[in-house]
Amino acid sequence: MSSTAFQALFGAAPQGTASAPGRVNLIGEFTDYNGGWVLPLALPFRCRVDWQRRDDGTVSVRSREYPESMDSFNSQDEYSPGEQGWANYVRAVVAALRESGRAPGGMNLLISSDVPQGRGLSSSAALEVALLGAFASAFNWPLDQAEIAALGQRAENQFIGCQCGIMDQLVSAAAQAGTALQIDCQSLATEDAAIPEGWAIVVLDSNHPRQLVDSEYNLRRQDCEAAANIMGLANLREATPEGVRAHQSALTRGQFSRALHVVEENHRVLASAQALRAGQLTELAALLAQGHQSLVELFEVTVPATDTLVAIAKNALGNRVAARQTGGGFGGAVVCICEQDDVELLLAAVQQHYHQQTGLEATSFVCTPGRGLECVIHE
Numbered sequence: 080m081s082s083t084a085f086q087a088l089f090g091a092a093p094q095g096t097a098s099a100p101g102r103v104n105l106i107g108e109f110t111d112y113n114g115g116w117v118l119p120l121a122l123p124f125r126c127r128v129d130w131q132r133r134d135d136g137t138v139s140v141r142s143r144e145y146p147e148s149m150d151s152f153n154s155q156d157e158y159s160p161g162e163q164g165w166a167n168y169v170r171a172v173v174a175a176l177r178e179s180g181r182a183p184g185g186m187n188l189l190i191s192s193d194v195p196q197g198r199g200l201s202s203s204a205a206l207e208v209a210l211l212g213a214f215a216s217a218f219n220w221p222l223d224q225a226e227i228a229a230l231g232q233r234a235e236n237q238f239i240g241c242q243c244g245i246m247d248q249l250v251s252a253a254a255q256a257g258t259a260l261q262i263d264c265q266s267l268a269t270e271d272a273a274i275p276e277g278w279a280i281v282v283l284d285s286n287h288p289r290q291l292v293d294s295e296y297n298l299r300r301q302d303c304e305a306a307a308n309i310m311g312l313a314n315l316r317e318a319t320p321e322g323v324r325a326h327q328s329a330l331t332r333g334q335f336s337r338a339l340h341v342v343e344e345n346h347r348v349l350a351s352a353q354a355l356r357a358g359q360l361t362e363l364a365a366l367l368a369q370g371h372q373s374l375v376e377l378f379e380v381t382v383p384a385t386d387t388l389v390a391i392a393k394n395a396l397g398n399r400v401a402a403r404q405t406g407g408g409f410g411g412a413v414v415c416i417c418e419q420d421d422v423e424l425l426l427a428a429v430q431q432h433y434h435q436q437t438g439l440e441a442t443s444f445v446c447t448p449g450r451g452l453e454c455v456i457h458e
């Protein structure tokens with residue numbers, strides 16, 4: 080299907096296809112850029128990039144989601160962001176590859192993605208990682224998963240202007256089916272934490288429009304880095320709750336509360352991974368509830384719509400469900416973990432109460448953890 084579309088657009092069959100998933104983070108929010116731990120898993124939704132090398136240095140990009148628009152630029156020239164928001168990720172990835180000392184040549188690229196966009200589910204990381212897989216395959220660069228993730232993060236930091244950490248790109252590159260990935264964002268060491276038999280991962284998209292995401296996101300990061308600096312630490316990884324409290328008078332209210340969230344959240348990630356491995360849903364429910372509350376009170380990144388979804392889930396299932404807002408914040412999606420037998424009850428409660436309380440409709444996905452980056456050569 081995609082191959083026929085590629086042929087119609089570019090006049091030849093694609094030489095290869097790379098695809099990478101979006102992600103949902105179970106817990107460990109805003110800890111990645113503080114050298115902490117995270118526990119995401121890959122969604123079954125993927126971004127796919129069909130590619131074909133061209134020898135004139137031009138990168139020509141089409142998207143099946145935006146059939147009316149296209150982008151074209153020379154991979155060797157200096158360029159700035161173009162008019163198409165989606166295509167800027169391609170420009171960003173090519174710029175990151177060049178800055179890393181590689182010389183990406185021309186490519187015809189066709190992007191197609193079923194990762195929900197702008198929902199805190201990392202549609203942009205999926206695109207970056209799939210693009211990097213495409214370029215690595217096309218130009219025979221032996222990039223490992225951590226290098227791909229770091230290049231994707233660099234693309235986002237330098238060209239797009241979002242000072243994100245490495246979680247989204249690393250899980251998109253490295254995830255294994257059926258399991259969450261515990262990542263130490265300092266060493267980039269990863270460890271599986273399989274989803275127990277009979278449990279379900281339910282993603283509830285609030286459909287609340289996400290606004291001011293990048294600017295507020297970057298401000299939170301600045302608060303964290305300033306707090307670490309004032310505490311005399313390279314980052315908040317080594318800080319403890321007691322240490323943060325001892326420095327309270329030297330910190331602004333924002334710096335104090337962001338730092339406290341990060342150090343407590345790191346403990347919650349490690350405890351949650353343990354609870355997941357031991358199949359202890361009640362413990363996990365308590366940890367995610369604390370995590371959500373901390374996003375409300377300390378990191379201040381939730382909105383009434385996601386708070387409402389969490390409350391509806393808790394009212395319906397109590398401590399039989401672990402639920403919290405997931406991702407970069409300011410709306411987006413809520414992740415729920417419960418027994419498969421409870422999914423129907425959960426979705427019925429959302430159906431019954433969410434629209435009535437917020438005027439919005441939620442979209443729900445019951446997800447099986449997907450695989451990371453896959454690259455196929457067709458010739």
Ligand code: GLA
Nearest residue numbers: 108109243244245246406407
């Ligand atoms: C976004 C960023 C990640 C991470 C999360 C919050 O998804 O891209 O690096 O910081 O927000 O945990």
